[in-house]
Amino acid sequence: MHGRIRTWGPGALVLLPTVLLLGYFVYGLIAWTFNTSLTDKHNARPVPTDYVGFENYANLFGEDRFLNSLKNLGVLTVAFIVGTLIFGLLWALLLEKGVTGEGLFRSIFLFPMAISMIASGVVWGWLLNPSQGDDARGLNRLFDIMGLNFLENPWWTAGNRWTTMASIALPAVWQLSGYIMALFLAGFRGIPGELREAARVDGASEFKLYRYVLFPQLSPIALSALIILGHMSLKLFDLIYAITGPNQFRTEVPSVYMWNTLLRSDMAKASAIAIVLLAVVAVLVIPYVAYTVRQESEE
Amino acid sequence: MRGGWSKTFAVVGAVGLLAVSACGNSDDSGGGGDAAASKDVTVFTWWADGGEKAGLDGLVSVFNTECKDYKFVNSAVAGGAGSNAKQVLANDLQAKKPPSTFQAHAGAELGDYIKNAQVDDVSDLYKEFGLDKAFPQSLLDNLTVDGKIYSVPVNVHRANVVWANPAVLKKANIDGTKAPASVDAWIADMEKLKAAGVKAPLATSKGFAEEMVMEAVLLAELGPDKFTGLWNGKTDMAGADVTAALEKFKKVLTFSNADREAVDWPDALQYVNKGQSAYTLMGDWVAAQQLSDKVPDTAYTYWPAPGTAGTFQFLADSFTLPTGGQSPEGAKCWLKAAGSAEGQKAFNTKKGSIPARSDAVATDYPKYQQAAMADWKANKIVPSCAHGAACTLGQNDSILSAMGQFSSGLDVATLQKALVAAAKPN
Numbered sequence: 001m002h003g004r005i006r007t008w009g010p011g012a013l014v015l016l017p018t019v020l021l022l023g024y025f026v027y028g029l030i031a032w033t034f035n036t037s038l039t040d041k042h043n044a045r046p047v048p049t050d051y052v053g054f055e056n057y058a059n060l061f062g063e064d065r066f067l068n069s070l071k072n073l074g075v076l077t078v079a080f081i082v083g084t085l086i087f088g089l090l091w092a093l094l095l096e097k098g099v100t101g102e103g104l105f106r107s108i109f110l111f112p113m114a115i116s117m118i119a120s121g122v123v124w125g126w127l128l129n130p131s132q133g134d135d136a137r138g139l140n141r142l143f144d145i146m147g148l149n150f151l152e153n154p155w156w157t158a159g160n161r162w163t164t165m166a167s168i169a170l171p172a173v174w175q176l177s178g179y180i181m182a183l184f185l186a187g188f189r190g191i192p193g194e195l196r197e198a199a200r201v202d203g204a205s206e207f208k209l210y211r212y213v214l215f216p217q218l219s220p221i222a223l224s225a226l227i228i229l230g231h232m233s234l235k236l237f238d239l240i241y242a243i244t245g246p247n248q249f250r251t252e253v254p255s256v257y258m259w260n261t262l263l264r265s266d267m268a269k270a271s272a273i274a275i276v277l278l279a280v281v282a283v284l285v286i287p288y289v290a291y292t293v294r295q296e297s298e299e
Numbered sequence: 300m301r302g303g304w305s306k307t308f309a310v311v312g313a314v315g316l317l318a319v320s321a322c323g324n325s326d327d328s329g330g331g332g333d334a335a336a337s338k339d340v341t342v343f344t345w346w347a348d349g350g351e352k353a354g355l356d357g358l359v360s361v362f363n364t365e366c367k368d369y370k371f372v373n374s375a376v377a378g379g380a381g382s383n384a385k386q387v388l389a390n391d392l393q394a395k396k397p398p399s400t401f402q403a404h405a406g407a408e409l410g411d412y413i414k415n416a417q418v419d420d421v422s423d424l425y426k427e428f429g430l431d432k433a434f435p436q437s438l439l440d441n442l443t444v445d446g447k448i449y450s451v452p453v454n455v456h457r458a459n460v461v462w463a464n465p466a467v468l469k470k471a472n473i474d475g476t477k478a479p480a481s482v483d484a485w486i487a488d489m490e491k492l493k494a495a496g497v498k499a500p501l502a503t504s505k506g507f508a509e510e511m512v513m514e515a516v517l518l519a520e521l522g523p524d525k526f527t528g529l530w531n532g533k534t535d536m537a538g539a540d541v542t543a544a545l546e547k548f549k550k551v552l553t554f555s556n557a558d559r560e561a562v563d564w565p566d567a568l569q570y571v572n573k574g575q576s577a578y579t580l581m582g583d584w585v586a587a588q589q590l591s592d593k594v595p596d597t598a599y600t601y602w603p604a605p606g607t608a609g610t611f612q613f614l615a616d617s618f619t620l621p622t623g624g625q626s627p628e629g630a631k632c633w634l635k636a637a638g639s640a641e642g643q644k645a646f647n648t649k650k651g652s653i654p655a656r657s658d659a660v661a662t663d664y665p666k667y668q669q670a671a672m673a674d675w676k677a678n679k680i681v682p683s684c685a686h687g688a689a690c691t692l693g694q695n696d697s698i699l700s701a702m703g704q705f706s707s708g709l710d711v712a713t714l715q716k717a718l719v720a721a722a723k724p725n
Contacts, residue, residue: 044415045415045416128561131558132557135558157707247506247699247700247702249703252703
């Protein structure tokens with residue numbers, strides 16, 4: 001008995017505070033939020049509330065504003081993930097092929113990540129000014145000066161959902177591509193040189209080398225990149241808040257809508273939005289966790 | 300050894316619990332219950348810098364002389380027209396740790412706090428301090444909810460003001476000193492300006508600025524009584540006259556800058572100052588902004604929004620007496636200072652607003668404010684929804700959302716539907 005406690009005791013002791021804090025602040029509060037989402041607590045009044053089951057959820061999914069925010073979120077996530085993966089992979093490939101001053105480029109690409117979303121959001125808010133032609137400002141002005149007038153566009157103030165949300169995704173792509181580049185670059189560097197040599201000896205072209213030897217080995221990294229980007233996109237709040245302000249129907253996503261709902265003290269509805277958001281994140285994260293756990297147990 | 304383990308467990312467990320409870324109370328800002336602390340009067344505002352902070356400082360100096368027994372504790376939360384502050388306040392109220400007094404827009408925006416039983420009736424204080432005589436009756440009417448008043452206004456702002464650049468108007472041979480008589484006349488002037496080469500005659504900005512333009516057009520087209528009725532259910536928001544007014548609003552919006560969704564009201568004001576636009580419609584805090592930007596009086600002109608002359612669309616900042624707040628006697632002394640002639644003078648000469656009291660001496664104030672004070676006495680007073688005098692936070696949130704949707708598609712039917720839903724008392 002003494003011996004056993006000696007083996008697991010210290011470890012348990014170290015973990016205990018974390019387990020307690022996590023249990024209370026994460027899982028306890030999720031349970032509390034879910035509980036609130038089932039009640040009719042639509043104000044801050046200290047009156048007893050009744051359980052209304054899933055009525056709040058039914059109302060949400062019958063509401064134009066919420067459905068609009070969900071669609072916006074979907075488009076934002078696709079634009080953000082695709083954009084970041086493309087740029088991240090492209091930069092990693094270029095660096096991997098070897099350039100002089102690689103360290104400098106690595107830093108330049110990684111720097112945007114050091115800036116907080118809210119700060120870069122303020123700046124991108126100016127850059128994405130929709131004025132065109134003679135009044136152009138921000139990026140449009142830059143295009144105007146460089147004679148690339150066909151690139152000028154109204155950014156997120158266009159009526160079209162894809163243009164709108166892709167414009168919002170643009171700063172996020174700029175900010176996280178460097179991170180994805182670092183992930184892929186580490187992946188490339190982790191592949192032993194013998195593999196490349198062997199492929200070249202076998203007469204593989206550069207294209208075939210990447211297609212059949214290198215890329216397949218990067219798929220676990222691509223998967224983690226996908227998960228990281230996906231859940232970041234779903235939680236994106238500060239960037240949108242900074243660029244468009246809190247009450248912008250065109251760019252509203254569930255997290256912003258939840259903030260607006262909380263401001264009007266509609267606790268039950270805000271909780272319901274939070275739970276929907278959690279469910280969406282879970283859809284993305286749980287398969288990944290399951291996959292990693294299986295991988296680890298196989299090793 | 301076993302005893303040693305259980306002791307260690309107990310200690311670690313206790314530390315863990317302490318950490319939990321410490322985090323749980325982290326937003327407990329100075330709400331101590333000891334005797335010394337009860338003299339503290341925590342005043343919650345979103346006046347953290349600029350003219351607003353200067354105004355608050357002025358009011359504090361009056362409080363310090365009038366209420367020597369108490370100590371002022373600044374509990375201001377900066378940012379975004381109070382949106383951060385309102386979130387913090389909501390948490391504090393929810394946790395039953397209200398400040399001694401907090402800032403809130405007078406009128407319907409208080410409705411949430413009243414409904415939630417978070418503020419006390421201060422009608423008695425009005426009699427005690429003589430405020431029922433000092434404030435104009437129409438303001439008192441706007442403040443009264445079911446026969447009770449819940450806050451003391453410290454200032455008044457006017458929402459329905461158009462600021463114009465006379466030099467730009469001259470290009471189209473328009474007399475800048477007089478307001479167009481109606482919205483139609485205004486639209487005609489904007490056509491002329493456009494023909495004279497001014498691309499965006501009206502400069503406006505996102506969210507509440509567009510909402511203010513809509514309110515001004517509704518006010519002009521419906522008249523003050525029907526307009527006020529929109530917000531208390533006496534006028535049908537779904538009516539045909541509202542539709543007609545919204546069509547005119549749509550027309551007005553087509554004369555505005557293309558980047559209206561991407562800029563804030565000071566940017567819109569700069570378009571007017573620089574001569575890129577002829578007009579901007581904004582509350583009278585513009586006067587304070589022009590003063591601090593050192594724009595000379597002669598470079599701009601102002602009048603009530605077209606068709607709304609004789610009507611003063613107001614919003615007011617006010618202080619409340621939260622239920623169960625600390626040091627209620629001190630808070631009452633703060634309210635007294637805020638409502639007093641000296642307090643209002645100290646506050647408003649610095650913030651650039653006008654006093655709510657009708658007995659203020661006009662010559663203490665700059666030029667724009669003198670004109671506004673005369674109007675405040677003579678005009679019919681109507682509330683503004685964009686600034687919480689006519690709407691609750693929730694209603695305004697719905698309307699702002701609808702404004703954003705309208706700005707891209709300009710679909711009047713959808714806008715009106717959203718307005719009808721928002722205007723329903725909730």
